[in-house]
Amino acid sequence: xxxxxAGVEAHRPTPVPFFxxxxxxxxxxxxxxxxxxxxxxxxSEPKGTVLIFTESNEIFPNPERGLFAQIYYTSADLNSxxxxxxxxxxxxxxxxxxxxxxxxxxxxxxxSDIPQEFLDRLETNMNALREGGAKVVLRFSYKYSMDKxxxxxxxxxxxxxxHMDQVAPYLQKHADVILCVQCGWLGSWGEWYYTDNGYKFxxxxxxxxxxxxxxxxxxxxxxxxxxxxxxxxxxxxxxWLKMNGDTLSSPLTxxxxxxxxxxxxxxxHNDCFVSSQNDVGTYIGGNKERDxxxxxxxxxxxxxxxxxxxxxxxxxxALKQMARFHWTYINRDYREEVTGMWRNDGTMDTILxxxxxxxxxxxxxxxxxxxxxxxxxxxxxxxxxxxxxxVNKRAVExxxxxxxxxxxxxxxxxxxxxxxxxxxxxxxxxxxxxxxAAMQGDYKxxxxxxxxxxxxxxxxxxxxxxxxxxxxxxxxxxNYLTTITVK
Numbered sequence: 001x002x003x004x005x006a007g008v009e010a011h012r013p014t015p016v017p018f019f020x021x022x023x024x025x026x027x028x029x030x031x032x033x034x035x036x037x038x039x040x041x042x043x044s045e046p047k048g049t050v051l052i053f054t055e056s057n058e059i060f061p062n063p064e065r066g067l068f069a070q071i072y073y074t075s076a077d078l079n080s081x082x083x084x085x086x087x088x089x090x091x092x093x094x095x096x097x098x099x100x101x102x103x104x105x106x107x108x109x110x111x112s113d114i115p116q117e118f119l120d121r122l123e124t125n126m127n128a129l130r131e132g133g134a135k136v137v138l139r140f141s142y143k144y145s146m147d148k149x150x151x152x153x154x155x156x157x158x159x160x161x162x163h164m165d166q167v168a169p170y171l172q173k174h175a176d177v178i179l180c181v182q183c184g185w186l187g188s189w190g191e192w193y194y195t196d197n198g199y200k201f202x203x204x205x206x207x208x209x210x211x212x213x214x215x216x217x218x219x220x221x222x223x224x225x226x227x228x229x230x231x232x233x234x235x236x237x238x239x240w241l242k243m244n245g246d247t248l249s250s251p252l253t254x255x256x257x258x259x260x261x262x263x264x265x266x267x268x269h270n271d272c273f274v275s276s277q278n279d280v281g282t283y284i285g286g287n288k289e290r291d292x293x294x295x296x297x298x299x300x301x302x303x304x305x306x307x308x309x310x311x312x313x314x315x316x317x318a319l320k321q322m323a324r325f326h327w328t329y330i331n332r333d334y335r336e337e338v339t340g341m342w343r344n345d346g347t348m349d350t351i352l353x354x355x356x357x358x359x360x361x362x363x364x365x366x367x368x369x370x371x372x373x374x375x376x377x378x379x380x381x382x383x384x385x386x387x388x389x390x391v392n393k394r395a396v397e398x399x400x401x402x403x404x405x406x407x408x409x410x411x412x413x414x415x416x417x418x419x420x421x422x423x424x425x426x427x428x429x430x431x432x433x434x435x436x437a438a439m440q441g442d443y444k445x446x447x448x449x450x451x452x453x454x455x456x457x458x459x460x461x462x463x464x465x466x467x468x469x470x471x472x473x474x475x476x477x478x479n480y481l482t483t484i485t486v487k
Contacts, residue, residue: 046379046430051364051482054469059349061096063451063462064135064179064392065356067332068099068303072144073125075108078117082125087132091461095332096352098461099179100129101137103190106163110142110155114166122167126174133461137303137329139182140167141190152197153188157211160185161218168222175224176453179329179392180301182230182269183219186212191232191271193281206243213240217262225260226393228301230267233282234289237266237296251292257299258393258419267301267391268293273330274318274338275308297326298422301391305331306338313338315347319354326388326423328356353467358386359421360467361479366445370486373437378481380447381428382421385467390418394464395452398431399478403442410436411448418449418464439486446478 069090073080082100090097102125106114129136140163143153154160164185171178184190186199192212195201200208216236219229231237238249241263257264272280283289293302302325306313322330330351333339342348365379378398396416402408412433421427431447449464456462460477471479 046365046377047368048365048377048379049368049482051366053361053363053471055360055362056467056469057353058467059096059352060465060472061091061098061461062356062465063098064390065328065386065388066099067095067097067352067355068101068137068329069095069097069332070101070103070305070334072103072105073121074105075118078121081121082128082132084128084131087128087134091133097332098134099137099329100134101139101331104138104140105144106140106142106155107144109159109163110152111159114163119166119170122170123174126170126177129177130174130456133459135177135179137179137182138171139184139190141184141187143188146188146194153194154186154197154199157198157214160215164215164218164222171223171227175226176451176455178224178227180228180230180267180303181219181223183216183232185215185219189271192236193232209239209243212236213243216240216266220262220265223265225265228265228267228391230269230301230303232269232271233284234268234293234296235285237268238285238289238292240266249292251295252299254299254420258417264299268297270302270304270325272307273304274313274321275306275310276312280307294324294326297388299389299419302327302388303329305334307335309335309337309341313341315342315345315350318342318347319350322351322355322387323423328388328391330355354386356386356388357384357390357418357421357423357464358467359384359418359464361447361471361481362426364481366482366484370435370484372435372439372486374435376433376435378431378445378447379428380431381426382466383426384421384423386423389420389422390464392419393452394418395448395450395457396431397448397450398433399446399448400435400439400443400484401446403444403483410439410443435486442483442485444483445481446473446476447481448476448478450477 071082104122142155143150146153155163171181182190183192186192187195199211203209216229216231223229241249252264270279270282272282278284339348342351359382361380361382363381367376370376396414396418398412398414400410414431416429416431450457451462460474463477465472466479468479473480
């Protein structure tokens with residue numbers, strides 16, 4: 001069809017059939033809108049060189065996820081402490097340990113301050129974790145028994161709050177090597193059930209729970225805002241939400257997640273996982289509580305251990321429940337009747353691969369002809385085959401290292417949040433930077449997912465390794481993408 005006014009003869013338009021006319025009138029605006037928004041979407045696929053990556057089935061250690069070893073530190077033995085050498089060695093064990101649960105029992109200090117010797121050991125242990133390349137789940141409590149002869153099971157409110165104030169500076173100082181803190185303090189093992197001494201056993205009325213909420217909120221203040229505080233059963237968080245104005249006890253939404261609010265920082269731990277129909281009272285309220293935790297743990301930490309062997313403890317069900325409740329960590333040893341069953345039936349290998357996050361890069365589209373001083377884009381597509389997303393904040397960096405001179409390195413931090421890389425989903429995003437004007441020649445391009453704390457940012461043991469073949473550089477903690485030539 002020729003156009004009028006273009007210096008050529010104009011022709012009458014050919015009549016449009018009714019069906020085509022109808023489609024154009026009714027659907028063309030919708031099509032145009034879709035094309036418009038696609039064009040405006042920064043994560044839409046760009047043009048460039050396409051890179052395809054191969055997934056790996058290797059079992060390897062990664063930070064802030066996996067099996068953990070539980071270690072007890074009592075007030076009766078102040079000489080025991082963590083060993084950095086042992087911690088680093090355990091990374092290469094069959095369990096690929098990068099996590100520990102340190103349980104501190106203050107049995108001898110129920111009516112006195114925590115002595116400096118005990119606090120010094122806490123400091124020593126945190127330093128050993130950092131040196132050894134691991135992180136910790138912390139719990140403080142008073143008694144390792146539910147026997148009535150061992151009452152009281154916890155200190156009075158006055159002493160509990162005093163003790164929280166004493167440990168708070170150490171929690172703040174060593175946030176970099178803390179995965180999360182289990183709320184603790186109350187009852188046998190710090191699990192909030194067998195309570196006394198000012199904390200009503202088996203509370204039912206709102207006023208009965210007030211002293212417990214005071215402990216929870218004190219811990220949320222004592223623990224760095226970057227870390228979560230975990231409660232033993234979902235009913236506790238649901239009731240806390242209701243008493244704080246959320247009458248529906250609604251689980252976290254994506255908009256609320258990782259905001260720093262108390263709601264976003266209260267996680268959970270199930271210490272009787274797949275151990276009965278209701279996990280020995282963990283879900284005493286039934287499916288409503290299960291549904292709450294299934295949604296809430298998309299953005300909060302879930303971990304724990306088993307406590308009894310049951311028909312529901314089988315590997316198939318364990319994997320199903322870990323996926324539903326987004327498990328990040330589980331006890332390597334307790335109970336052996338259950339974990340041993342998982343080892344025998346092959347479930348443990350799957351748990352080692354999938355517990356927490358497991359991120360695999362599928363493909364990338366990168367700028368075809370990179371030029372010094374110009375914008376460079378890397379569009380990445382990955383999937384998470386783990387049970388959970390990374391639970392704590394993590395840095396994302398594009399790194400260029402000169403192939404001829406490795407000392408020549410350019411690091412470009414990115415505004416991307418891996419905590420929203422939910423399991424079972426594909427995730428795509430564009431990383432961008434402006435190449436330095438002095439860059440010229442061949443450069444290795446890497447994706448780096450380091451810990452954001454400067455104290456361990458450059459330690460490769462705290463960087464996330466992607467589940468791809470021929471990608472991980474152990475000496476740097478970088479994930480290799482490709483080699484480019486900058487002109």
